[in-house]
Amino acid sequence: MQRGGFTVRVDIDTSPDDLAAAANRRQVREFAAALQALAADPRFADLHVEITDPLAAAAPREQRAALVAAHQAVARFQERRLRGWHGLLDERTATQILLDAAAPEVQYYEFKIAEEARVGADWLWVWLDPAGGCFMVLVQAKSAKAESRRFAVDLGYRSGKHKVLQMDLLLESSRVFGVPFAYVFYTGTREFRAALECAKPGCEGACQDREGVDVLWLAGLSADNLRMLTRPREWAHDVMERGLPLEDMLGSGGPLPPFHDLNLRNSEVLPEGLREPIAAPQGPAQTAARMVLSQISPIRMGQFSAVDPVAVDLPGGALFPQLPRDRGHFPVPYLPHVLGGLRAEVPGYVADALAGRTPPDWVTERLAGIVVVPPSGAAAGQQVAPQAPALPNRLWSPRQAA
Known part of the structure; x- marks a missing residue:
């Protein structure tokens, strides 16, 4: 069947006037991506797609x-x-x-x-x-x-x-x-x-x-x-007092504050090689883990219960294969709970x-x-x-x- 050439234009607005538009823009981008894939198919050589997306064009x-x-x-x-x-x-x-x-x-x-x-x-x-x-x-x-x-x-x-x-x-x-x-x-x-x-x-x-606390994150054990x-x-x-702005999961943009933990500072419980990723985190994953732990460790420091140094196994693939089962007054051992995510x-x-x-x-x-x-x-x-x-x-x- 013979077809004449035609053009599809998609303009994506970055200033929505209604709440639904925030989700709709993502679906429009998905539709635009599907159109681009269609235009790349030799069977649809007459299809031309023009997309205006200010967000995609931004640095x-x-x-x-x-x-x-x-x-x-x-x-x-x-x-x-x-x-x-x-x-x-x-x-x-x-x-x-x-x-x-x-x-x-x-x-x-x-x-x-x-x-x-x-x-x-x-x-x-x-x-x-x-x-x-x-x-x-x-x-x-x-x-x-x-x-x-x-x-x-x-x-x-x-x-x-x-x-x-x-x-x-x-x-x-x-x-x-x-x-x-x-x-x-x-x-x-x-x-x-x-x-x-x-x-x-x-x-x-x-x-x-x-300032800047309209969206806060707070570690679950702290809550x-x-x-x-x-x-x-x-x-x-x-x-409001304990929580931090969401973006501070990646640090505050400057040096991380000093960090103290009842178990991590004890070399008999945790060897130096395992303490380093938390004491001096490298990369966003270790930084995010440090930020979560920094909301929990001060609480443990103030709990009057003896440290339980017995090691427990973490899930397969965890960066730390074993960690102390110490829980203080938390409902679960807090180090395996947090660092199991690393x-x-x-x-x-x-x-x-x-x-x-x-x-x-x-x-x-x-x-x-x-x-x-x-x-x-x-x-x-x-x-x-x-x-x-x-x-x-x-x-x-x-x-x-x-």
């Missing part, structure tokens, strides 16, 4: 800068919502905006919606190193709220028909994956927080006045410590996602998706490690054929 950002931009994008959406008296974004929408704004430097692979009430976790974040190693964290998103004119977060949330504590579900999922868990808190805007009261005696709102030891009305204050190579299910293959059902049924933070200088589409070739962001159903 690559460093990964930390991409997370800063994503943090700011969420803040702008929150401001727009609050000006219209619509309240704060829900966790799922805020996360979609965050990931879309961080792309393409931060890549994400979305599965079907997981049953959060059953598994607890939202996303698996993976921080890659140039040599092929990685650090993985299960992340649960939570939004702050206003309760009787008080600034509040809920660390005791129970979900499902049986009202299971969400933190227990997260701990169980962390055992399945052999990685730590953490929270990302969407805390609104500075103006939103300033209009509310802080329940902590003597604070007078100072915690809510911090569990708050839940057990402080009053629910004070959880928001303590989260792997010598990328696990197969993460490599599947990076290569465009559907991960196993036990992964897709437990997660909304996987977020990959490549090392600086590795742009979307560039191979970042022999075990993990990075491809542009894509969306699929886990039931789609590999």
